[in-house]
Amino acid sequence: MNTALQDQSIVIAGGSGFLGVSLAQHLSDAGASVTILSRRPPRNAGPWKHVAWDGRTVGEWQECLDGAFGLVNLAGRSVNCIKSPDHQDEILRSRVESTRVLGEALRSVAAPPSVWAQMSTAHIYGDPPRLECHEDSPFGYGLAPFVGQAWEEALREALLPSQRHVILRTGFVLGRDRGSGGGALQTLARLTRWGLGGKVGSGQQGMSWIHEVDMNRLFERALTDATMSGPYIASGPNPTAQVDFMRDLRRVLGVPVGLPATTWMVRLGAHFLMRTDPELVLYGRYVVSKRLAEEGFQFRFPQLPQALDDLLR
Numbered sequence: 001m002n003t004a005l006q007d008q009s010i011v012i013a014g015g016s017g018f019l020g021v022s023l024a025q026h027l028s029d030a031g032a033s034v035t036i037l038s039r040r041p042p043r044n045a046g047p048w049k050h051v052a053w054d055g056r057t058v059g060e061w062q063e064c065l066d067g068a069f070g071l072v073n074l075a076g077r078s079v080n081c082i083k084s085p086d087h088q089d090e091i092l093r094s095r096v097e098s099t100r101v102l103g104e105a106l107r108s109v110a111a112p113p114s115v116w117a118q119m120s121t122a123h124i125y126g127d128p129p130r131l132e133c134h135e136d137s138p139f140g141y142g143l144a145p146f147v148g149q150a151w152e153e154a155l156r157e158a159l160l161p162s163q164r165h166v167i168l169r170t171g172f173v174l175g176r177d178r179g180s181g182g183g184a185l186q187t188l189a190r191l192t193r194w195g196l197g198g199k200v201g202s203g204q205q206g207m208s209w210i211h212e213v214d215m216n217r218l219f220e221r222a223l224t225d226a227t228m229s230g231p232y233i234a235s236g237p238n239p240t241a242q243v244d245f246m247r248d249l250r251r252v253l254g255v256p257v258g259l260p261a262t263t264w265m266v267r268l269g270a271h272f273l274m275r276t277d278p279e280l281v282l283y284g285r286y287v288v289s290k291r292l293a294e295e296g297f298q299f300r301f302p303q304l305p306q307a308l309d310d311l312l313r
């Protein structure tokens, strides 16, 4: 148990989804008293409290920040959708406006939290096919890098002058199925069991992944280690090509074959069957954190087969 969190109050904005519930459980196990701030109640029951907000306007919900030890902000509409203009708009606004309103709320309470741990995306580096990206690599082009930068800029504007902040530019979080959503890994596992877990496009696009246990340990460290500050890549030390990721996944699931999918098959399937954005699987990136290595963070699941085995067997 982390004694630094014992009986401390942590607020998780946007904590009702896959990562929020996982983190709420982790921080509760570490002795914290967790409040989830979201429009809908969390998907799972647990030792946390739920407070409703709209993610845009200050209201009575701000009281949960008064006297809190730390704030975690995960709020954001899922990017797993067709990128219609209204979805793109919501992807951006749900992140920027919720971050802004948290900043407004912090200014209206007597004892605001001294640390803010902020979700961001490893997609901020774009989709370079082979280049390995580190914290100081240039940002990419397109919707995701634009949204990532706007999100981080909104955070910098929302912070209190004295507040420590940590930004976690997160890769693909591999999570356990809790019966109400285990993130994209569970979808990939389902497709693989149907024989569809093969190479996609060239298969060389990078998959930068992190086990949810390490993700939660990173948030915990961000909240409690006063030496952590600014942006970090929150992804494991061994990103892998899509074709190799799927080979390891098939092995763990005991599925001998996975049909390959060409680019046009993925585009049609994503649009008409999955109602999502094909670029989420056709492109990727290799990101590795230099800062976490320098600061001695030890991943509990650095190797993909071991991570998949833990989550799926």
Ligand SMILES: NC(=O)c1ccc[n+]([C@@H]2O[C@H](COP(=O)([O-])OP(=O)(O)OC[C@H]3O[C@@H](n4cnc5c(N)ncnc54)[C@H](OP(=O)(O)O)[C@@H]3O)[C@@H](O)[C@H]2O)c1
Pocket: 013, 014, 015, 016, 017, 018, 019, 020, 038, 039, 040, 041, 054, 055, 074, 075, 076, 077, 078, 079, 090, 094, 098, 119, 120, 121, 122, 170, 171, 172, 173, 174, 183
């Ligand atoms: N899962 C990953 O692998 C991964 C990787 C990198 C970054 N991230 C980011 O981490 C965050 C959490 O991810 P997740 O997998 O837990 O996603 P999730 O299950 O879709 O949960 C998203 C959270 O954001 C809230 N939200 C959605 N639309 C909102 C809006 N318009 N206004 C305010 N709040 C809104 C949801 O709460 P309500 O709808 O109940 O309000 C929910 O609490 C997201 O911002 C995501 O982009 C995730």
